[in-house]
Amino acid sequence: MRKFLFLLVLPMVCFSQGKLEEISSFIQEKQFEKAEYQLIAYLKTHPGNLKATELLGDAYGHQKKWDQAIVEYKKLVELKPKTANYHYKYGGVLGMKALQNKLKAIGLIGDIKSAFTTAAELDKNHIETRWALVELYIQLPGIFGGSKSKSLHYAQELENLSKVDGYLAKGYVYEYDNEPDLAEKYYKMAIQTGGSLTCFNKLTTLYEKEKQPEKAIKTIEEAQQKHQRNALHYQIGKVAAEYNIELQKGEQCLQTYIKNYSESDGVPKAWAHYRLAQINVHKNNKETALKHIDMALAQLPKIKPFKDEKQKILNL
Structure with missing residues (x-):
């Protein structure tokens, strides 16, 4: 009899798991509203299902429905207080609510800290979680518990787990604290250790922020040699156009970007034409600049910088 009952129950369990996998695929495909409605219906017949509750929290979070996400993740924290990831997600949506509502932020800080530190303690x-704590402690004002030393403490914990993450975290802390030389040091260490596009982008952004475009272009070129991404051609052209340096190289890179463009490159071709217009303004080529800005406006007619650039060109 028990074996017979088990055989009856098994298909129901498999169906249940299959349904959640289907709903999870909706989230992966960014169909968040569809996932939300199906999860609400699912939980009516499967109340207390942890996976469904977590997915519903995820669906709410992706839609920036912070209050609803908080409710779902809090259920998980209360039901399974020893699960680090539930505390991490709970702290994350509390943090997003704090950013959205500055008046309520002060009252949420304690709960945010508690959620993240609990997650860190539960899962070494x-x-x-450690990235969240690095950002939290460096961004919080001292009066609310912000602490550079605590931020660096969690950055060191990250380094113990992953050298690249640790170096990036330390670079982030020093950049935020206006110590660009130390930030540069750690971003370079991250590049030497890992060499991902993220590592190169962090260093490039730092150089642009510090008004060092030559170093920015050199770093992007190094990234291009390693990764061979068309999007990096646009980045070189952008820096050249913004800082009026290496204009010939910038123009060539932007033409290459347009020629090899695909949607996966991210930045629409219109922006490459906008940068080409800027470069030709620097070179006093009014006719060519006007041609490129018109092409940019033809593709994206509502972009204000494009309109402003055209007026600038017409006034030459």
Whole structure:
């Protein structure tokens, strides 16, 4: 009899798991509203299902419905207080609500800290939680518990788990604290250790922020040699156009970007034409600049910088 009952129950369990996998795929495909409605219906017949509750929290979070996401993740924290990832997600949506509502932010800080530190204590290998703590402690004012030393403490914990993450975290802390030389040091260490596009982008952004466009272009070129991404051609052209340096190289890179463009490159071709217009303004080529800005406006007619650039060109 028990074996017979088990055989009856098994298909129901498989169906249940299959349904959640289907709903999870909606989230991966960014069909968040569809996932939300199906999860609400699912939980009516499967109340207390942890996976469904977590997915519903995720669906709410992706839609920036912070209050609803908080409710779902809080259920998980209360039901499974020893699960680090539930505390991490709960702290994350509390943090997003705090950013959205500055008046309520002060009252949420304690709960945010508690959620993240609990997650870190429960899982000594939880990288995302440590990143959250690095950012939290460096961004919080001292009066609310902000602390550079605590931020660096969690950056060191990250380094112990992943050298690249640790170096990036330390670079982030020093950049935020206006110590660009130390930020540069750690971003370079991240590039030497890992060499991902993220590592190169962090260093490039730092150089642009510090008004060092020559170093920015050199770093992007190094990234291009390693990764061979068309999007990096646009980045070189952008820096050249913004800082009026290496204009010939910038123009060539932008033409290459347009020629090889695909949607996966991210930045629409219109922006490459806008940068080409800027470069030709620097070179006093009014006719060519006007041609490129008109092409940019033809593709994206509502972009204000494009309109402003055209007026600038007409006034030459």
